[in-house]
Amino acid sequence: MPPTDPPLDKGLPETGPRLLEDVSLPAAVLHETSLAHNLAWMQRFCDAHGASLAPHGKTSMAPALFRRQLAAGAWAITLATAPQCRAAFAHGVTRLLLANQLVGRANMAIVAELLTAGAECYVLVDSIANVRALGAFFGERGLRLPVLIELGVPGGRCGCRDRDQVMALAEAVAGEAALVLAGVEGYEGMVQAEAGRDPAPAVSAYAGALVATLRALDDAGRLPVARPLVTASGSAWHDLIAEAFRDAGLDERVRRVMRPGCYVTHDHGLYGEAQARLLARRPEFAEGLRPALEVVAQVQSLPEPGLAIVALGRRDVGGDRPPVPLRRYREGGSPTAPLGVDGWRVTRLMDQHAFVALPDGAEDVAVGDVVAFGISHPCLTFDKWRKLCRVSQDLEVLEVLATCF
Amino acid sequence: MPPTDPPLDKGLPETGPRLLEDVSLPAAVLHETSLAHNLAWMQRFCDAHGASLAPHGKTSMAPALFRRQLAAGAWAITLATAPQCRAAFAHGVTRLLLANQLVGRANMAIVAELLTAGAECYVLVDSIANVRALGAFFGERGLRLPVLIELGVPGGRCGCRDRDQVMALAEAVAGEAALVLAGVEGYEGMVQAEAGRDPAPAVSAYAGALVATLRALDDAGRLPVARPLVTASGSAWHDLIAEAFRDAGLDERVRRVMRPGCYVTHDHGLYGEAQARLLARRPEFAEGLRPALEVVAQVQSLPEPGLAIVALGRRDVGGDRPPVPLRRYREGGSPTAPLGVDGWRVTRLMDQHAFVALPDGAEDVAVGDVVAFGISHPCLTFDKWRKLCRVSQDLEVLEVLATCF
Numbered sequence: 049m050p051p052t053d054p055p056l057d058k059g060l061p062e063t064g065p066r067l068l069e070d071v072s073l074p075a076a077v078l079h080e081t082s083l084a085h086n087l088a089w090m091q092r093f094c095d096a097h098g099a100s101l102a103p104h105g106k107t108s109m110a111p112a113l114f115r116r117q118l119a120a121g122a123w124a125i126t127l128a129t130a131p132q133c134r135a136a137f138a139h140g141v142t143r144l145l146l147a148n149q150l151v152g153r154a155n156m157a158i159v160a161e162l163l164t165a166g167a168e169c170y171v172l173v174d175s176i177a178n179v180r181a182l183g184a185f186f187g188e189r190g191l192r193l194p195v196l197i198e199l200g201v202p203g204g205r206c207g208c209r210d211r212d213q214v215m216a217l218a219e220a221v222a223g224e225a226a227l228v229l230a231g232v233e234g235y236e237g238m239v240q241a242e243a244g245r246d247p248a249p250a251v252s253a254y255a256g257a258l259v260a261t262l263r264a265l266d267d268a269g270r271l272p273v274a275r276p277l278v279t280a281s282g283s284a285w286h287d288l289i290a291e292a293f294r295d296a297g298l299d300e301r302v303r304r305v306m307r308p309g310c311y312v313t314h315d316h317g318l319y320g321e322a323q324a325r326l327l328a329r330r331p332e333f334a335e336g337l338r339p340a341l342e343v344v345a346q347v348q349s350l351p352e353p354g355l356a357i358v359a360l361g362r363r364d365v366g367g368d369r370p371p372v373p374l375r376r377y378r379e380g381g382s383p384t385a386p387l388g389v390d391g392w393r394v395t396r397l398m399d400q401h402a403f404v405a406l407p408d409g410a411e412d413v414a415v416g417d418v419v420a421f422g423i424s425h426p427c428l429t430f431d432k433w434r435k436l437c438r439v440s441q442d443l444e445v446l447e448v449l450a451t452c453f
Numbered sequence: 454m455p456p457t458d459p460p461l462d463k464g465l466p467e468t469g470p471r472l473l474e475d476v477s478l479p480a481a482v483l484h485e486t487s488l489a490h491n492l493a494w495m496q497r498f499c500d501a502h503g504a505s506l507a508p509h510g511k512t513s514m515a516p517a518l519f520r521r522q523l524a525a526g527a528w529a530i531t532l533a534t535a536p537q538c539r540a541a542f543a544h545g546v547t548r549l550l551l552a553n554q555l556v557g558r559a560n561m562a563i564v565a566e567l568l569t570a571g572a573e574c575y576v577l578v579d580s581i582a583n584v585r586a587l588g589a590f591f592g593e594r595g596l597r598l599p600v601l602i603e604l605g606v607p608g609g610r611c612g613c614r615d616r617d618q619v620m621a622l623a624e625a626v627a628g629e630a631a632l633v634l635a636g637v638e639g640y641e642g643m644v645q646a647e648a649g650r651d652p653a654p655a656v657s658a659y660a661g662a663l664v665a666t667l668r669a670l671d672d673a674g675r676l677p678v679a680r681p682l683v684t685a686s687g688s689a690w691h692d693l694i695a696e697a698f699r700d701a702g703l704d705e706r707v708r709r710v711m712r713p714g715c716y717v718t719h720d721h722g723l724y725g726e727a728q729a730r731l732l733a734r735r736p737e738f739a740e741g742l743r744p745a746l747e748v749v750a751q752v753q754s755l756p757e758p759g760l761a762i763v764a765l766g767r768r769d770v771g772g773d774r775p776p777v778p779l780r781r782y783r784e785g786g787s788p789t790a791p792l793g794v795d796g797w798r799v800t801r802l803m804d805q806h807a808f809v810a811l812p813d814g815a816e817d818v819a820v821g822d823v824v825a826f827g828i829s830h831p832c833l834t835f836d837k838w839r840k841l842c843r844v845s846q847d848l849e850v851l852e853v854l855a856t857c858f
Contacts, residue, residue, distance in 0.1 A: 070559060071559055072536055072557065072559040072560050072563060073557055073559065073560070106804070128804075128805045129764070129805065131477055148753060148764070148805070149753055149754055149820070151752070151753055151764060151820060151821050152477065152478055152751050152784060152821060153474065153784065153785070154474070154475060154476055154477040154478065155477050155478070158477060174754055175754060175755065175820045177819065177821075178821075181820075181821065200756055202757070203757075204756075205754070205803070205806055205808070206754035206756055206762050206806075207756060208756075209756060346556045346557050347556070348553060348554055348556055348611060349554055349579055349580065349611035349612070350580065351579060351609075351610070351611055351612060351613075351614060352608075352614065357610055357611050359534070359553070359556060362833060363832070363836050363858070367772060379557060379558065380558070398610070399511070399533075399832050399833065400533045400534065400553070401610060401611075403610070414582065415580045415582050415586075416556050416557060416583075416586065427768075428767060428768070428804065431768050431837070432836070434839075434858070453768070453837075453839070
């Protein structure tokens, strides 16, 4: 069956392998149509809010997706660890935002190597001891490392808890010739609303606190860079962050950087729900992101009426929530006329098996049937796969993408 | 500091990298002393019970460990999927037990390749449709595939539910010239005890049912092989299975095959508890298995009194239970005089961060401190790592082991 979308990689043969015949299952699948939609959607969103996009690469750790994100207009790629930065740089990403404090001599050595090789790499700081360690390490090597002060929230994860800590930390950074303070960072995912309250106002207030912190640092002469950064945003509250940054009356020289990661594939769970809330807040969006990541597996056994065991487990899919059966195909059958999975429900996930409760009357199911599952939380599904298949609407494999976990 | 154990791999320099100085953390660590103990323990256990050991390789998917298991006396390696079989064979494992039904043409093609290349590979069957599909596929290629009938339990996972199904399936196998019935397989981990009851008697009864099934097939002339197999056993009930197999008065020609996987590293959680029950059942064992797998990570931030954020998350460690802080080191400090972690407790695990509640008075902790964590359920920690460090008691890295997930 010819692909309806032309293959995007010239190196691929015109008719690639077919998911329902030629690929060992289970397999993780990225749907090109939804992927392209999401890449364009988030870039358009950031452009419209005057923000730069530095997608969190830890979600996929797939250099082929980093390239797509940069080609769509992203300013940088965000990463969570020094080895992740090394992997991204090795695949051509030259501007890196390491959204964590850089801890440990072996990890510092990785970042030093990247700087030496010409990377632009920002790291976070929230501790004076760490600032001194970084200053000594990078100073000894004659390198200069840009740092962002992390502002956290009480009861949250990393980051300074108040203005006094921020100003003391900025003073410590100013005392290290090897460090240059380049801005302020936060992660609104740690903001907690009072029980039963909508967290949205607290998220917006937190974005405001990031901006106010940046201003205080600037007023104190602590930002010796041409374009200071203020950055936040996961994939659940990006509208509130972008709006608050946009409406804060910030100086033109401040670069506002958004760091969503999961948007690239979106999901059928957690982020699907977050988006429903976003679309309710922002009725002007006709459409949001589309789920692009599925895991496809075969019925392994039909041992009892009403029960299918599918060859898909916690080694294939994140375990936050059970995967959601979406469609079914007969092996080798038509990719455009899937069979139903109405009422199918994953009741238990073992390492390599899913228990699927079938509704009464699900008699046409066969061992070997191919079931496509939606997932929740892309990060914890991506990291189960060294390779994913990017597919056309006809389930032709357009590209095999490697991950670097 | 010189290693107390000599490096086991001749290719390694005499003084390897040191975990507390040279390795980017987080890292997964295998302690050689405990690993060697466990390899010997389980082989001795199987030998003493007259059973062959086919360790479940899906636990680690580390060919270097497969080689250690085979060198210690294992008869075969068990795997969960066709690609896992391919990976093991590519690393020199020539006798493979695929402990699942072989489903899908792409997966059948992998096993056909292995057979053609000289592998001995057993697969499970529980479905007549699958038997026919396998018969056709392997018949067309002029190959002969040994199969084991899986006997399940009502409400359990895969496998025939009663004797009639078994005999009908055996008849179907006999009708396929490309298939040869080589024995009976089960997995006692699916046996359910009545609420509040000790599952041990039900596990032993299930082992008895496997033996009785094998006898019934033999009596019916359905086992046209020199040495039929009866096989079961994960890492929680192996004593009961081995005992039941040993005491069943089986013919000498029946090979009794044990398939534990997690024993190789054991753990500080689920399997630690299973072993406490085993040692209570079998007081003659002076000592059991020892936990050999740890994940080592650094304190990333100390944002509030009583809270440490450690750079260790669900991407580094299985999420069944929170990892258990065991020891702490100052970075670059002594590997033989660890600092305390009394009262440290992981309260939350995010993708790349652990929240650790510290007890009152834990004032000597520093950003960068290295914490060793015990884990629960080795399978779901191994699969987070492409490489693990095998270390001496002095935390010298003896070998970097690759995994094939």
